[in-house]
Amino acid sequence: xxxLTQSPSSLSASVGDRITITCRASxxxxxxxxxxxxxxGKAPKRLIYLASNxxxxxxxxxxxxxxxTEFALTISSVxxxxxxxxxxQQHNTYPFTFGPGTKVNxx
Amino acid sequence: xxxxxxxxxxxxxxxxxxxxxxxxxxxxxxxxxEGVAWIRQPPGKALEWLTLIFWDDDKRYTxxxxxxxxxxxxxxxxxxxLTMTNLDxxxxxxxxxxxxxxxMKSFDSWGQGTLVTxxx
Numbered sequence: 001x002x003x004l005t006q007s008p009s010s011l012s013a014s015v016g017d018r019i020t021i022t023c024r025a026s027x028x029x030x031x032x033x034x035x036x037x038x039x040x041g042k043a044p045k046r047l048i049y050l051a052s053n054x055x056x057x058x059x060x061x062x063x064x065x066x067x068x069t070e071f072a073l074t075i076s077s078v079x080x081x082x083x084x085x086x087x088x089q090q091h092n093t094y095p096f097t098f099g100p101g102t103k104v105n106x107x
Numbered sequence: 108x109x110x111x112x113x114x115x116x117x118x119x120x121x122x123x124x125x126x127x128x129x130x131x132x133x134x135x136x137x138x139x140x141e142g143v144a145w146i147r148q149p150p151g152k153a154l155e156w157l158t159l160i161f162w163d164d165d166k167r168y169t170x171x172x173x174x175x176x177x178x179x180x181x182x183x184x185x186x187x188x189l190t191m192t193n194l195d196x197x198x199x200x201x202x203x204x205x206x207x208x209x210x211m212k213s214f215d216s217w218g219q220g221t222l223v224t225x226x227x
Contacts, residue, residue, distance in 0.1 A: 001170075034213030036154075043203055043217040044154065055215070087154055091212035095169040096144075096156040 109133035129204030
C-alpha cells in the first residue's frame with residue numbers, strides 16, 4: 001500500500017497568514033493526489049484534484065503543488081472559515097489511501 | 108447537481124451483517140466512466156477507503172477487508188449497496204459514499220455520511 005504522511009499534524013494560524021501543509025507518499029504516485037477539507041460533523045469536500053487543479057467554487061487562496069512523492073497544499077491568506085482538518089488522498093494505486101490529516105486552527 | 112445519500116441501520120450487533128445503501132442523483136452508473144466508492148471514518152480518526160464500483164461493474168476492494176465486503180449496483184434505481192459481514196466494535200464509524208470517475212479517481216461529491224455503531 002502507498003503510505004501518506006502529512007505534516008504538521010496540527011497548526012494554529014492568524015487570519016491572513018500563509019500556511020503550507022505537506023503530504024509525502026511512500027512511493028511515486030505521479031500527480032494522482034487530491035486534497036480535501038473536512039469541517040466538524042461534515043463530509044469531506046474536495047479542494048484540489050490531480051495535485052494542482054482547483055475545484056470549481058474553491059477560493060483561489062487555496063493552491064496545490066507537487067508530483068511524485070512530495071506534495072503541498074497552501075492557503076495564501078488564511079480566513080476564519082478555513083478552520084478544518086485537511087486530508088490528502090492518492091489514487092495512483094489500489095488500495096486508495098488517505099493521509100492522517102492536518103488540523104488547522106485559527107487564533 | 109450531484110447528490111448522494113447513505114441509508115441503513117445506525118446500530119448493529121457484533122458478528123452481524125451490515126448493509127448500507129447509497130442513493131444518488133445527478134449522474135448515472137450506466138454512463139461510461141462513472142463510479143461510486145465507500146469510505147469510512149472512525150470517530151476522531153482518519154478516512155479509510157473501502158471499495159468502489161464502476162459503470163462497467165469493475166469492482167475494487169481494500170485488501171484488509173476484502174473477504175468481508177461486497178459492493179453492488181442497481182443502475183435502474185441509482186443505488187449502490189455495501190455489505191459488510193462479521194461486524195466488530197472497531198467497525199464503528201461514519202460511512203460515506205462518494206462519486207468518482209475512471210479518469211479522476213478522487214472523490215468529487217460525497218454523501219452526508221451515516222454513523223454506524225457496533226455494540227451489543
